[in-house]
Amino acid sequence: MKQINNVTEFILLGLTQNPDVQKLLLVIFALIYSLTLIGNLLIIVTVISSPTLGSPMYFFLSFLSFVDGCCSSTMAPKMIFDLLAERK
Numbered sequence: 637m638k639q640i641n642n643v644t645e646f647i648l649l650g651l652t653q654n655p656d657v658q659k660l661l662l663v664i665f666a667l668i669y670s671l672t673l674i675g676n677l678l679i680i681v682t683v684i685s686s687p688t689l690g691s692p693m694y695f696f697l698s699f700l701s702f703v704d705g706c707c708s709s710t711m712a713p714k715m716i717f718d719l720l721a722e723r724k
Contacts, residue, residue: 672708
């Protein structure tokens with residue numbers, strides 16, 4: 637006989653269950669996320685505002701910084717929020 641399991645909920649436990657470690661990880665990840673956004677924004681603003689950085693290499697560097705900021709803005713806030721949430 638073939639047994640069928642109906643999964644209605646999937647729970648990820650996360651990095652740790654210790655509330656003190658979760659608070660520490662929250663601070664660390666929030667700091668890294670904000671530094672990433674500030675660094676990428678600094679690169680973009682520098683390339684756009686400087687007339688000597690008009691070569692295609694710098695255009696692609698600024699685009700790479702933009703994409704990095706977008707990607708980190710989709711994953712990091714969710715992880716930070718899950719460290720605060722009671723139910724993951």
